[in-house]
Amino acid sequence: MFQFRITKKDKKSRARMGVLRTPHGAVHTPAFVPVGTKAALRGISFDRAKQYGGEMFMVNTYHLFHNERYKIIGKFGGLHAYAKIDAPLMTDSGGFQVFSLGFGSEHGVGKIADIFPVSAKAPAGRPSEKITEYRGNNFVKIDDTGATFKNPVNGQMLWLTPKKSIEIQQILGADIIFSFDECTSPLSSYEYTKKALKRTHTWAEVSLKTFYGNKHPAAAALWRGKQAMLGIVQGGEYEDLRKESAQAISSLSFFGYAIGGSLGKSKNDMYRILDLTIPLLDEKKIKHLLGIGEVDDIFESVERGIDLFDCVAPTRWARHGSVLTSKGRINIRNKQFLIDKKPLDIHCACTVCKTYSRAYISHLYREKEVYAIMLMTEHNVAWMLDLMRRIRLSLKAGEFQKFKKQTLQGFQ
Ligand SMILES: [Zn+2]
Known part of the structure; x- marks a missing residue:
């Protein structure tokens, strides 16, 4: 199967x-x-x-x-x-969540690039072994059997093996x-x-x-x-x-x-x-x-x-007003978009881009309408899936390097 x-x-x-x-x-x-x-x-x-x-x-x-x-x-x-x-x-x-509750919050870092902690340091005098023990309201203890957590929602102890x-x-x-x-x-x-x-x-x-x-x-x-x-x-x-x-x-x-x-x-x-x-x-x-x-x-x-x-980036970005376009990400909160008649991305074929202007979505986002998040999420997810489709097409055509260069140029 x-x-x-x-x-x-x-x-x-x-x-x-x-x-x-x-x-x-x-x-x-x-x-x-x-x-x-x-x-x-x-x-x-x-x-x-x-x-x-x-x-x-x-x-x-x-x-x-x-x-x-x-x-x-x-x-x-x-x-x-x-x-x-x-x-x-x-x-x-569930392993990554062990990290998020323990080390991630202890060291004040997440996982991906924009939070790579170039200048951050572990708290002085605390060897890493001990850092697993405790963090603020969260409690994560890791030993060879698994991870013991204090559930951040209700304080109940959980054991994940x-x-x-x-x-x-x-x-x-x-x-x-x-x-x-x-x-x-x-x-x-x-x-x-x-x-x-x-x-x-x-x-x-x-x-x-x-x-x-x-x-x-x-x-x-x-x-x-x-x-x-x-x-x-x-x-x-x-x-x-x-x-x-x-x-x-x-x-x-x-x-x-x-x-x-x-x-x-x-x-x-x-x-x-x-x-x-x-x-x-x-x-x-x-x-x-x-x-x-x-x-x-x-x-x-x-x-x-x-x-x-x-x-989670495409859906999370949408909730923060950040939209994927062929020229990099834009933030719909920016004032200029309130009068912008163009779609979120001029090259995107999703229903949102075929139907709505940046101006309308910017207005909805500023007014905290749930629909704004739905529209931007739909676009971001569609955009990302289309990018993968085009990557596959470029591989098929033997033009992956050319497509990579072309796409990333827009992101400079
Ligand atoms: Zn779109």
């Missing part, structure tokens, strides 16, 4: 086109996977996103775990039936699931990252064991033959740890791989990590870059052999 086939390779780089077959349909790669954090895309329906070429979506396990909603979803037979999604789905492992993460993902029933990992901060020391990596590799084995040998009756009935798992390569910005991780993860029987975690302190660090990691992974298997979705990063990563991306 699951298959990944490479259909064309770029002659000048590691870029390739492919088809991922899942029980809920095919995904043409390289593909962007819009994120519906809590089983909704925030501002656009899954069906509408499908009409614009969305072939797979991601839902975050953590957000259906901390409120025990996964138990209700299980009674519906999984996410597809619960949220009426007729498309392939992915769920993540690799076994539990896989069982929840089996109940949620997404087509592609991820092994449970520890995602370290860009500010984590080498020693801490090494320790976390060892845990991630042990957890990868526990994840696979749970996946193949689960006796939990509800889970076992749901997953068999319906899911495939990707293993996550970690190791922070440290080259030897990334290599070690790529070798450890690729020695296990995963359907494909994901590159996760902090990817260094700058975009160049991220590209360097991809350059050294990807050649160590089985070329024939699918590769997913977790949580990255800036336009330049997509081109650079496709070029290095990445097949799948997921990112």
